[in-house]
Amino acid sequence: MRLENVEPPSGLTTDEFVLRPILATDAELDYAAVMESRDYLRTWEQSSWPADDFTVDGNRADLEGLEQRHQDRKAFTYTVMNPAGTECLGCVYLMPTDTRTFAQAHITPVGDQRWDDYAAAVYFWVRKSRLALGTDRVLLDALRSWLTRDWTLGGHLFLTNEQFTQQVGLIEQTDLQLRFEILEKDKPGKYLAYD
Numbered sequence: 001m002r003l004e005n006v007e008p009p010s011g012l013t014t015d016e017f018v019l020r021p022i023l024a025t026d027a028e029l030d031y032a033a034v035m036e037s038r039d040y041l042r043t044w045e046q047s048s049w050p051a052d053d054f055t056v057d058g059n060r061a062d063l064e065g066l067e068q069r070h071q072d073r074k075a076f077t078y079t080v081m082n083p084a085g086t087e088c089l090g091c092v093y094l095m096p097t098d099t100r101t102f103a104q105a106h107i108t109p110v111g112d113q114r115w116d117d118y119a120a121a122v123y124f125w126v127r128k129s130r131l132a133l134g135t136d137r138v139l140l141d142a143l144r145s146w147l148t149r150d151w152t153l154g155g156h157l158f159l160t161n162e163q164f165t166q167q168v169g170l171i172e173q174t175d176l177q178l179r180f181e182i183l184e185k186d187k188p189g190k191y192l193a194y195d
Contacts, residue, residue, distance in 0.1 A: 003096045003120065004073040009150040011078065016138050017089055019146075021070050022079040026088065027060035030079060033088040033127040034059065044125055044164045046187040075099075080126070080139060089135060090126035092143065097121055097157070105191075106183040113179045113195075118155035121193065122147065125167075136170055144174075155195065163189035 011020035022030070031054075034041065038050050050059075066077040076094040081087065095101075097118050107115050124143065126136040140158070147156055158176060160167040176194040183190050 003075065003094070006073065006119075006152055008070070008073070008076050008094075009146070012142060012146050012150070013083075014138075014142055015083070016135065017142075018081045018083060018085065019078045019092065019142075020081070022063055022066050022077045022091065024060050024064040024067050026079050027056055027063050029081070029086075029088040030063060030091070031056045031059040033090060037125065037128040040128060040164065040166070041125060043189075044161055044167070046161055046163070046184070046189055080124075088127065089130055090124060090139065092139075093123045094153075094156070095121045095123070101184065102182070104185060108181045108183075110178050110180060115180065118157050118195070119153045120156040121159045122156055123159050131166065136167070137173075140170065140174070157193040157195050159191050159193050161189045161191050168192060 008021070011018065013019075034050050035054065038052075038054075041050065042048060066075075069075045070077055075096065078092040079088055080090040080092060082089060097115060097120060102115070102121070109115070122143065124136075124139060126139055130136070147153065157179060158171060159182070160171060162168060171192075171194050178192055179195050180193040181190045182193060
């Protein structure tokens, strides 16, 4: 199933957070979360993003692109806000598995799974100050239920980078199983895909 044929849910509300499509108007709150978490986001992204001189305006431009991709159903990005909507707690991204990034990557199955059986790759991060509170585990558990209950994706994978050991450890404490190792060109660490 292709993402453009998917009707994305409007979001998810729990006692701990509100998940909703990201908007360019979220730039300032999102920026605060990104910059607080920049050291580990660079490991997660396997890039120099966000740079130390990244600005709110630069972030707004990024969010405009994400908002448009969401509207066009090319990829889906959700912001994770506190219940009051006054603090960004992180982000969730759903990317199609047939995107050019994956087509150009070296994907190795771990077992007999087939990449083509999965429609979406799900990435998420939680701001650094919320890790000690276990917000990432609460989010992961909620995402697993939400993706099964409210989406029509079919197969989906949770992806993280092997060098982001905190998130790898989080995922491996669940019953999710490693299905694929993904090596992208010019990136030093492998991405790990679980379902």
